[in-house]
Structure formats: C-alpha cells, structure tokens
Amino acid sequence: MQRELFADAGKRASGTTRDEWFTPAYAAEYLRWLPNGIRIWEPCASKHGLLAKHLRALNDTWTVLESDISSGQDFFQYAPVDEWDVIVTNPPFKNKIAFFERALSFGKPVLFLCSCAALESNPLKKLIATSASSFSLIMPHRKIHFIPEQLYIADTTRTTWKLRESHSFFQSMWFLFNMPPPASVEDATVMTTARS
Numbered sequence: 001m002q003r004e005l006f007a008d009a010g011k012r013a014s015g016t017t018r019d020e021w022f023t024p025a026y027a028a029e030y031l032r033w034l035p036n037g038i039r040i041w042e043p044c045a046s047k048h049g050l051l052a053k054h055l056r057a058l059n060d061t062w063t064v065l066e067s068d069i070s071s072g073q074d075f076f077q078y079a080p081v082d083e084w085d086v087i088v089t090n091p092p093f094k095n096k097i098a099f100f101e102r103a104l105s106f107g108k109p110v111l112f113l114c115s116c117a118a119l120e121s122n123p124l125k126k127l128i129a130t131s132a133s134s135f136s137l138i139m140p141h142r143k144i145h146f147i148p149e150q151l152y153i154a155d156t157t158r159t160t161w162k163l164r165e166s167h168s169f170f171q172s173m174w175f176l177f178n179m180p181p182p183a184s185v186e187d188a189t190v191m192t193t194a195r196s
Contacts, residue, residue, distance in 0.1 A: 022046070022146060022147040023054065023090045023146065024144065024147060028054035028058055031055070036061040039062075039082070039086075040055060040063065040065065040086055041084040042055070042067070043089055044089045045067060045068045047071065051090055052066045055088065065080045065082055086110070087111065089112060091114065093115075096114060096118055096124075104127060104131045110176075110179075111179065112175045116139075116172065128193070134179065134193070135193045136190065137192075138181070138190055139173045142187065143172070
C-alpha cells in the first residue's frame with residue numbers, strides 16, 4: 001500500500017488523483033510568532049482543513065478562513081469576501097509557481113510551506129526579485145513528514161503517524177513573502193534576504 005501511495009503523489013494535474021498531502025501539526029508550530037488577532041486565509045484547505053485546524057489550535061485569537069477547489073473555490077478565481085491579512089498554506093506540489101504568482105498578486109503577506117527545491121526555480125527567483133517587498137525563510141531543523149490523504153481519511157482521529165506511513169523524500173520550509181520575519185523560531189533557522 002505504501003508504494004501505491006507514493007506512486008500516486010503529484011498526479012493531481014492529470015486529474016487521476018488528488019495532490020493532497022496533509023500538514024502535520026508540528027509544521028504549524030513554526031508560525032507561533034504570528035501576531036494575535038491576525039486574519040489568515042488558507043486557500044488550499046481541502047475538505048478536511050487540517051492546517052486550518054492546527055492554526056486555530058495554535059492561537060485562538062487568529063481567525064482562519066478556509067477555501068479549496070474541492071468546494072468550488074478555485075484559488076485562481078476566488079478570494080474571500082471577508083477581510084484577511086495573510087495567506088498561509090501548504091500549496092499543491094504541482095503548479096507551484098502559478099500559486100506563488102496568484103498569492104503575490106494580492107499585495108499582502110504570503111506564507112507557503114514548500115519543498116526546498118522550489119528555491120532552484122528561476123521563475124520563483126524572478127518573483128522574489130520583482131514581486132515581493134521582502135523574502136525570508138523559516139528552515140525547520142527536522143524534516144516535515146506530510147500525511148497522505150488516504151491515511152488521514154482512514155482514521156481522522158489520529159494525531160501521530162509512523163515514519164513509514166508519512167515519509168517525505170524532501171526537506172520543506174516556510175517561504176515568507178512581504179512579511180517581516182521573526183527574530184528567531186524554536187527548532188528552526190530564520191534566513192532573510194537583503195534588499196539593495
């Protein structure tokens with residue numbers, strides 16, 4: 001079963017499977033520094049809204065608005081009617097640059113949980129240089145192991161996963177656009193780019 005789960009990863013764009021790997025609670029912990037009272041839009045919440053649940057549990061003063069393509073709210077065509085301050089999401093693995101472009105088009109802070117490999121993308125480098133007033137990274141000192149949708153659905157009450165069930169082949173980090181980074185984050189390195 002494990003081999004089948006990983007073989008299906010990343011095929012959402014073809015329409016044959018969903019590109020849904022859920023964010024574990026400890027990945028949201030790296031955002032504990034966000035200010036009280038902030039209004040967060042999570043545009044890739046899926047029908048389960050796991051990252052949104054983690055964010056609400058982290059700080060009860062935060063308002064978390066959820067949307068997802070599965071409920072007819074396509075990120076490329078939808079924005080919440082309610083006011084929001086920042087986009088926080090773990091975007092789909094596919095079409096990441098298009099997600100960055102759309103998020104930055106709002107002119108608000110954007111926090112994306114992405115693979116470190118995204119930094120190798122020339123289109124992303126161009127977006128950082130031309131579309132973001134600031135860019136920082138929160139680099140966790142441990143690998144984030146995402147939860148396959150099939151395993152989450154099998155038992156939605158579970159809060160821990162065995163490594164062999166949720167192993168990630170890549171390192172991930174939080175990409176911060178247009179938002180001042182925290183001075184420090186527990187169990188992570190914060191890196192800020194200099195603007196000339």
